Amino acid sequence: MAMKALDIYKLLPKTNCKRCGYPTCLAFAMKLAAGKAEVEACPDLDPGTKALLGGATRPPVRLVGVGVGERSVAAGEEFVLFRHEKAFSHPPGIMVQVSDTWPEERVRSIVETVRETVVHRVGMDLVLTGVAVRNESRSPGRFAEAVALAGGGSTLPLVLIAGDLAAHEAALAVAGHYRPLVHAATEENREDLARLAKRYGCPLAVRAASPAGLAALTAECAAAGVVDLMLDPAPRSLQDYIAMATGIRKAAIGRTEPALGYPIYFDTTPFRETDAALAAGILKYAGVIVVPPLPPATVAAGLTLRQNIYTDPQKPIQVTPGLYPVNEPGRDAPVLLTVNFSLTYFTLLGYLEASRIPCYLLIVDTEGLSVLTAVAGGKLTETLVADSLRNFGVGETVDHRLLVIPGYAAPLSGKIEDATGWKVMVGPRDAAELAGYLEKEWRA
């Protein structure tokens, strides 16, 4: 089981010598308990204590990276079973599969799509992660060629899927320096594959149909010197996947089976229902998900689900409160009141930029709550609006005293007028109607 800060503290030297980089041994203990520090940082621990603490304080799911550079992906370093307990850390990498039996053009265009696809949401660029190359040709040479076609791993992270050792050897000769994920070590080939992964310093997926089988494989691979491992539970159905992944994650975070403390690898391609499988992988603990080429409608929804599930449940994504000029406003441009929830800001901004109407956005601090939620929860108040108008110097920036408020804030309009001395115009509820509204109603 994970250790509490005080229990860890009891095992530390208690000299507060600060060499670990923390002011006191207790501060260090707290960091260790949170999985945020390495035992190695304290030079005064004997090896026995180090081993004990190391086992109990390293992240229960090991952080494993695939690929190099900007587009590389990291999986693991998770501490909980449910996102309301603590934000999930590393969104799963989505790897689009190509086969070495497919025509060159097809592979090229899929790789291109993976590289170029971007979904813009809430100020973030959501992207597909990489490419999974599958050896179906039975030819090591063709496998290596397909891997090269996929960029060899230099731009996009790769998964190399092959049952045959010679195929992996050929592919790693091309891509080995770019940390591709090698799939998969099984009961039969584990020694050879572990040796190969070790030689190139690549992460390795192990595949077995039971948690016990997976644990046995990771223990052996780790002993052979490969510690960047992933678990492929070879699910027979989606329900089986969810049940297995849940069991693995539970064993890992409860530290009942440290040999299961690795990210999960999930191949959705055996299942006809790709969307369901992708969703299941995102929702239930996958670190790397292999998918067939996805239609655009699916990509946007799938990436949005991944973004939703991996946002911090305690802290909505926020923008800094302030007065934001949009479309180069002048001194007679409208001032639009809104909240500092990122989603609200970017939704609004999207419509305003498309309409090209010059204006100022007055973003007030509702602690990241949306308009309607902030009104319902009493976070958007006339005092907040008055303070924000003053603090952000709105009166000095424009020549009028008119404030457009969101339709959902209508109940506050009188109070805002009284508290600020500004005249309030109640805008539409839906931002899509804002441009039409301003064209009709706005005169400074």
Add this chain to the structure above:
Amino acid sequence: MTDSSEPGPAVREVRLGATRAEGGTREVSYVIGGDRGLPFTGNRPDRLLVALEVCDDPQFSPPVVRDYVGDLANNPDEWARAAERTYGADIIRLNFTSTKQRGFDAFSEIAPTMERVLAATARPLIVEGSSEPELDSEVFRRCGEAGEGERLLLGTAEADRYRSVAAAALAYDHAVIAQSPIDINLAKQLNILLRETGIPGDRIVIDPYTGALGYGFEYSYSVMERIRLAALAGDADLAMPVISAPADTLTVREVREATPAEQDAIAVAWEFYTAYASFVAGASIVCVRHPLTVKRLHEALEV
């Protein structure tokens, strides 16, 4: 490795619909709930239902749905028949959207609409009655009475307006949807209030409110997970099955701005991801609005 082997408290069972033997006229009735573990981890499959929405006034249905169903939208009974026979819904969600009209007073239309829809489909019904507090008592009474014996799932009870729904459910023996705004404590409080009116726990289904994918869904997802965890931990006031209605999903920007050629695919994708994720979080019933989403969900639940 699964939870089903561990004995423990279960989510309560709730029966929806009534066959002839049960005093109604439905060809099937369902028992939802009864789960003893985390969703999808048991040996026995959870009983999951897909509901398709039918509106009595189609102007409150999203444009993409109106475009897809065409003339059906003008006849709730035809629409309900298609929902069952053509689109494969397990249960029909009849939404009296006409009550959203300003100055609504067509109370006398409610019973005939109920009767026509009940006759058009052999599946159980979810009935969303009024959405205006002033109309509640009249609307729910008429819905409840017209469905007497059919064990409807009547909605929606909220903390500040639950008495009329509860009264109709008690008088005509229906189950109730209890909706609270994405907050487990409020969900629990409402269940306690409903119980105090006399509604037994096995006639309550929790609706924790489902935000649209990309627009607050993550909060709803976590509340559904927490409700299941509370039920498994033995909290009797939260041990009810969950219904999820991601109704806003088809009006999000991404769907509204889709080109005509893509709009169905995009609508279904957004609705599908939300609905399937709700099942994974623990919902027993998911209500969708685009007919094509129904089949996709059934297929997904089979693999």
